Amino acid sequence: MSALAWGILFFLFKTRLVLAQEATCNVTFNDSWVYNSLNQSACSIASSLMGACTSSTYTVVPLEIGQIYDGPWKGSDTPCLCSSVYYSLLSTCAFCQNRSYASWSTWSTNCTSVYVSVYLGEIPENTAVPHWAYQNVTIYNDFNETVAASDTDASESTGAVPSATATSSSPPTITASEKVKSGIIIGAVVGAFVLLAILGLVIWLVIRRRRRPEPIKGTRAIPADYRPVPQTTQILATAPTPYTHNRSTAAPRPSRMPSEGAAPPVRQLRRSHRHNNLHHGSSRPSKAASNQATSSRTRKASRTRKVVHYAHTGAPEP
Structure with missing residues (x-):
């Protein structure tokens, strides 16, 4: 038996999709967001999607107290059952019945591939899927009715199949590693910039020191406030008479002055x-x-x- 047949049998057993009365929201439930623009409830929309996926007519039956809508068995998973859009519609159907619903990780346990915020199956005519059904359930690992109620986007999917890429069976988590990598890259860039700035400053100081003339050893540096004293040149009143050497003139013999009272020679x-x-x-x-x-x-x-x-x-x- 094919996987698709097993999946259909499992779904019929768990959700009791038989020709029976369709599940409806509780009469005391007054939140209008669970209905689309065609006044179809989340339970009716889920029945239409599953019927189009299996090419049959199915009805989602109401839940009794203590019951929940489970995900597919192992080996019987299909893109329709492993889509977060279908999970959100069934969870809303259980919510408006005042019943509990499974977490996303519990629902997708047996899915080899999960499809978050996309629905790969065919959306039949006369059916509109609200925008809140495409919320990212991996953020809270659950369908969040508060987020759905505050979704003011009135757009709906009516037969257009959005493109999607299958992901691994484990729900995606907050990409903390990417933030860490970004922080490391930013830190490396800033560190490299600071290192280059310090290196440039050191090179500039070395070049400036080499260009500065060094004082000669054994000398003292001249103070900055030193002012040289101007030298004055003494100018004689009259120019000295030059001596003219004459060979015919004999040099005078040096004489000695006799002392007073001394006898002559x-x-x-x-x-x-x-x-x-x-x-x-x-x-x-x-x-x-x-x-x-x-x-x-x-x-x-x-x-x-x-x-x-x-x-x-x-x-x-x-």
């Missing part, structure tokens, strides 16, 4: 006089000549003392 005078006498052929001077020489020396000595006296006192010589 008589010995030199005697040598000079003797030299003169010898030059004239006289070996010994006469007495008269000797007296004359003595008198001459006396006069020269007196004259020399006078010159010395005037030189020391600064008075003019007579």
Whole structure:
């Protein structure tokens, strides 16, 4: 027997889809959101979808106290039964009867593939599926009637089959790993930017330090407030007289100023006089000549003392 046949038998057994009275919402239930624009209840819409999926006419029967609508058996799952849209319609049908309903993970336990917020089966004519039936049941792992009641979108599916991609049997979870990956990527980008900024700053400091001239060893740095003192050049009132060297002029012999009261160089005078006498052929001077020489020396000595006296006192010589 095929999987489709087993699925149909299972569904007939669990939900008692037989030619019987269709389940209706409780008369005390006044929420209008469980009805579509054609005034069809969630129970009637679910019956139409299942009939189109099995190419038969089926009716969802009412639940007794303590009963719930279960999902397919293992090996009997179909895209129609494993769709969250059909699960939401049956859960709403149980809700409006004041009955309980299974969680999404319990309903889809035996589904090899689940179809969240899509319905791959055919939607028959004269049937409209409300927008709230396409809610993401994996967020709460359950059908949320509060979210359905607050859904203000009036759009409905009327025969158009939305495209979908089959997912794994396990319900999708909140993608925390993707958030972690995004955080890691952002952190890596920021860290790389900070590292490049620090590296650029270090390179700039090194280049600036190399360009700065280093002071010569053994010297002291000149203070910033140093001001050099201007040098003045002394200009003579009169230009000095240049000395002209003349070879014909003999250099003056240095003389020594005799001290006051000192005797003249008589010995030199005697040598000079003797030299003169010898030059004239006289070996010994006469007495008269000797007296004359003595008198001459006396006069020269007196004259020399006078010159010395005037030189020391600064008075003019007579």
